[in-house]
Amino acid sequence: MIYEEKxxxxxxxxxxxxxxxxxxxxxxxxxxxxxxxIVEHPGAVAIVPITNEGEIVFVKQFRKATETVLxxxxxxKLEINEQPVECAIRELKEETGLYSENIEYxxxxxxxxxxxxxxxxxxxxxxxxxxxxxxxxxxxxDVVKINIDEAINMIKDGTIKDGKTIIGVYxxxxxxxxG
Amino acid sequence: MIYEEKxxxxxxxxxxxxxxxxxxxxxxxxxxxxxxxIVEHPGAVAIVPITNEGEIVFVKQFRKATETVLxxxxxxKLEINEQPVECAIRELKEETGLYSENIEYxxxxxxxxxxxxxxxxxxxxxxxxxxxxxxxxxxxxDVVKINIDEAINMIKDGTIKDGKTIIGVYxxxxxxxxG
Numbered sequence: 001m002i003y004e005e006k007x008x009x010x011x012x013x014x015x016x017x018x019x020x021x022x023x024x025x026x027x028x029x030x031x032x033x034x035x036x037x038i039v040e041h042p043g044a045v046a047i048v049p050i051t052n053e054g055e056i057v058f059v060k061q062f063r064k065a066t067e068t069v070l071x072x073x074x075x076x077k078l079e080i081n082e083q084p085v086e087c088a089i090r091e092l093k094e095e096t097g098l099y100s101e102n103i104e105y106x107x108x109x110x111x112x113x114x115x116x117x118x119x120x121x122x123x124x125x126x127x128x129x130x131x132x133x134x135x136x137x138x139x140x141x142d143v144v145k146i147n148i149d150e151a152i153n154m155i156k157d158g159t160i161k162d163g164k165t166i167i168g169v170y171x172x173x174x175x176x177x178x179g
Numbered sequence: 180m181i182y183e184e185k186x187x188x189x190x191x192x193x194x195x196x197x198x199x200x201x202x203x204x205x206x207x208x209x210x211x212x213x214x215x216x217i218v219e220h221p222g223a224v225a226i227v228p229i230t231n232e233g234e235i236v237f238v239k240q241f242r243k244a245t246e247t248v249l250x251x252x253x254x255x256k257l258e259i260n261e262q263p264v265e266c267a268i269r270e271l272k273e274e275t276g277l278y279s280e281n282i283e284y285x286x287x288x289x290x291x292x293x294x295x296x297x298x299x300x301x302x303x304x305x306x307x308x309x310x311x312x313x314x315x316x317x318x319x320x321d322v323v324k325i326n327i328d329e330a331i332n333m334i335k336d337g338t339i340k341d342g343k344t345i346i347g348v349y350x351x352x353x354x355x356x357x358g
Contacts, residue, residue: 003319005243011192014200016216019294020258021193021200026243034317036243038217041294062182063292064205064215070292071197077293107334111291111342112299113242113249114256115198116221118291138213140182155286163290163299163342170349 002135003029005036018042018077034084041118045087046075046164048106049098049125050173054101054166056151056172057128058165060142072162073169075120084108084121092125096143097133100125106171111163120164124172148173152169182208193243196282196346197221197256198295208305214345220297224266225343227285227351228277228304231244235330235351237309238274239321250323250333250342251348252348254299263287263300271304275322285350288343299343303351 003044005026013021019041026035049057058071076091078084085103092098108121135141146154154160160169192200199219204212212330220296230234235251241255255270271277287300314320325333330348333339339348 004246004248007243016202017214018216019218021218023195024243028317029319032316038244038292039198039200044293054278062183063289064186064203065217065294065296066289066292066298067296068292069183070289072292075293079265107337109342109345110242110245110249111339112295112297113232113245113247113251113341114223114254115218115244116291116295117244117246120291126202137211138207140208158286159290162287162292163346166288166346167342 008033016166017038017060037115039116039118041077042080043078043119043121044075044164045071045078045084045123046168047088047092047103047120047123048073048168049092049096049100049128049178050148051128051145054176055145055147056169057096057098058144058146060144061140070162071160071163075164088121088123088125093131094134094136095139095141096123097131098128099131100128102126106168109167114139120173122164122168122171124175139165148176185221187212217293218295218297220256220295221259222298222300223254223259223343224257224263224300224302225252225347226267226271226302226304227252227347228271228275228279229327229351229355230307230324233355234306234324234326235348236277237323239323240319241250249341250339250346252344255358267300267302267304267332271316272310273313274318274320276310277304277307278310279307280304280319288346301343301347301350303347303354312319323331327355
């Protein structure tokens with residue numbers, strides 16, 4: 001039986017630059033209480049940029065949370081009152097310098113609904129045009145182009161390890177192979 | 180240029196049941212400092228259970244973080260010193276009652292490396308055998324079987340909104356269609 005957990009108490013632990021943390025006390029169907037640790041996140045956008053040569057444009061950057069360099073599709077968090085498609089255009093330009101007249105919404109999903117409300121909106125940007133990247137002050141990013149078939153192999157062999165990138169590449173692959 | 184951010188200071192904000200939060204002060208290439216808000220998570224396992232009829236077994240549950248009922252593949256977080264495959268067998272039994280002699284590791288990935296170290300290990304469990312579910316005290320779960328082609332459509336039309344489920348279903352689809 002599905003039961004919506006009623007909030008009996010909500011305690012804000014931390015309010016930060018990117019995320020907040022709160023602890024909710026919820027009531028379960030048996031009337032017992034339980035605690036839920038919840039990370040609040042403004043949501044994010046990720047873009048699969050596809051060149052006219054059928055390559056995907058990735059960014060490579062160090063991630064402090066995982067202490068690894070990761071190969072990812074361009075992405076960034078939503079600003080206040082920003083529409084996902086505006087965020088997609090902005091982040092694509094900032095991180096790669098690319099521009100596209102052809103940006104298509106694909107899907108949105110929750111990255112890890114067991115503890116965070118972060119929703120990631122995925123877009124495909126086709127026929128991308130080169131320009132100058134303008135990364136944020138604390139972003140150090142390399143741009144890498146990879147053929148889509150090779151990218152699929154890099155998911156299977158574990159070279160690509162980022163969730164939004166795995167989903168975005170599969171979505172782009174399905175779209176391209178359909179015609 | 181890729182640069183590994185050196186930790187200059189690390190402050191623990193919260194240490195909880197499922198996650199912890201810390202703020203790292205890091206040094207950037209230009210010697211300036213920046214803050215990183217990091218959610219520490221023990222990691223999780225997700226399992227795609229496939230019946231002999233080619234159906235995937237999902238669980239449906241309310242998620243407090245997103246305030247929605249979500250359709251997901253069975254999953255759970257790693258216990259201390261637990262191997263991912265042991266966790267997969269345990270969570271599959273707890274959430275669905277199912278058992279399988281045929282559990283295959285597929286890949287692992289980071290759910291949202293911009294702010295958390297959570298790594299999710301994906302397994303496929305074939306030829307599953309029915310048994311009695313034993314959910315945890317604070318888990319209320321429905322079990323639902325769905326044909327794999329329908330599940331793919333439910334990703335595309337936005338009915339399935341959970342990241343690990345999207346990745347797991349695509350991996351299972353690739354495996355089944357290859358033979």
